[in-house]
Amino acid sequence: MTSDELKRAMLERSTLVPQAAFALGQECAKRGLDETSAETYQSGIANADKETKRQKEAIRSEHRNYRRASWLRAGIFIGAAILTALFSEYVLRFSSDAVYLLTKMLLNLAIAAIVLSWAFGGRWLTVSRTCMAAVLLNSGVLIWILLTISNHPNSPR
16 A cells, blocks of 8 residues: 555544554554544645646636637628728719629638638637728728729729
8 A cells, every 4th residue: 555545544534444444543553554544634635636737727718718719810801801891882982783792702811811810820810800801801802892893994983
């Protein structure tokens, strides 16, 4: 029997039959173990359990925060795409067909950006950087569309 097993048995001495308790006492005396070593062992186990729980909770919290940030980034990309489509419809007065095609293209780009942000956007891709990327992506597409329209003066909006 190892000393750790003896210490565990000493903690549960009250559940042992009298002969086993007597043999346990003799073995502990032979090895130089007393009640304080058993209590020290028990407090060490309790501290280790608390530390393990803290570590697990920290890991769980980190995963939860990462998932929230991922969904927030997805919402930012989708929201920017929808706002750009609304801007093109109400401010720039594009036709409904053009708005439909632009919205479809912007949402596909947003989904691609979401997938890329989930794949490669570790800790460095913060919410503010995501906002900047969404604004740059959607304004770039809108500028590209406007330049294309301005090069073809006969094309209806």
